[in-house]
Amino acid sequence: MKLKLVFPKVLLICVLIVSACSEPEKQTTATANVQVLPYQFLMPELDRQRTVRLYLPPSYHQSDKSYPVIYMHDAQNLFDDKTASSGEWEVDESLNQLAEKQGFEVIVVGIDNDADFRMNELSPWENKRFGEAQGQQYMAFIVEVVKPYIDTNFRTQADRLHTAIMGSSMGGLMSHYAIHAYPQVFSKAGIFSPSYWYSQDVFSYSRFKKAPLDARLYVMYGDKEGDGMIADTDKMLRQLRQQGHPRQNALFKRVPNGEHNEQLWRTEFSEAIQWLFQQQPAF
Incomplete structure (x- = not known):
């Protein structure tokens, strides 16, 4: 009788082990014009190293043109389903299509996040729950280390009018900060599902x-991301308008049924970058 009771449990354990071991490994989905730069970049003020991923336009190696640049956070989620935590943005596929259909080409520089310090690095303001702010050091790393390397080694249009920053969630909060803190570096910001809740200091x-x-x-945000997202983003919209920021240079988009995930950000990416790089009047 004891054997009959023990055997099914042992069999179940074996089945679970075999099932876990037989799960197919994710295959890379990054296109051929995406590369991981061959060495880690040192973040001087944080004493950490960081991987940087690079998308080059389809025409890059067949021309001598220089290109605008977008700097993006959470690079593991941008190009490759194999490295993405919850699906990828498909930035490379979207840009390849824009290049083919509309002739729009841009370089994308993606900075990997650090899972242990992501919340700290992507905010310049402290949060009691998550601890000290490291966003100022993180942005200094992008501006003083990563950007000079990219501008030196690749054909970029390095001036502010051709340089953008973009991210989602905490990356949206950081992109909002960057466009205010570094106006001499960035002239465009894609602010997706911004975590304005993290600190009221952003206002x-x-x-x-x-x-x-x-x-x-x-x-941009989805109307299924919660009442807090809607209220905080509406508050920021009102504030920018009260401050006199031109309406044609601040687009706030609420996406019906949009949720806080990569599917929303992937779907809205192409429209956002086309709007950001439109010709704009001088002030």
Whole structure:
């Protein structure tokens, strides 16, 4: 009788082990014009190293043109389903299609996140739950280490009018900060599902240090991301308008049925970058 009771449990354990071991490994989905730069970049003020991923336009190796650049956070989720935590943005596929159909080409520089410090690195403001802010050091790393390397080693249009920053969630919060903190570096920000909830300091900072009038802000969120997301983003919209930021340079988009995930950000990516790089009036 004891054997009959023990055997099914042993069999179940064996089945579970075999099932776990037989799960197919994710295959890379990154296109051929995406590369991981061959060495880690040192983050001087944080004493960490970081992987940087690079998308080059289809025509890059067949021309001598220089290209605009978008700097993006959470690079593991941008190009490759194999490295993505919850599906990828398909940035490379989307840009390849835009290049083929509309002739729009841009370089994308993706900075990997660090799972242990992501919340800290992607905010310049402290949060009692998540601890100290490291966003100022993280952005200094992008501006003082990564960007000079990219501009030196690749054919970029390095001026602010051809340089954008983009991210989602905490990356949206950081992109909002970057366009205000580094107006001499960035003139465009893609701010997807921004985590304005993380710190109310984002509102006081944005009042104190206004973005230049020609800065283009594309703020997008889904209406299923929660009441807090809707309220905070509406509050930021009202504040920017009260501060006199031109309506044609600040687009706030609420996506019906949009949820806080890569599917929303993937779907909205192409429209956002086309709007960000439209010709704009001088101020």
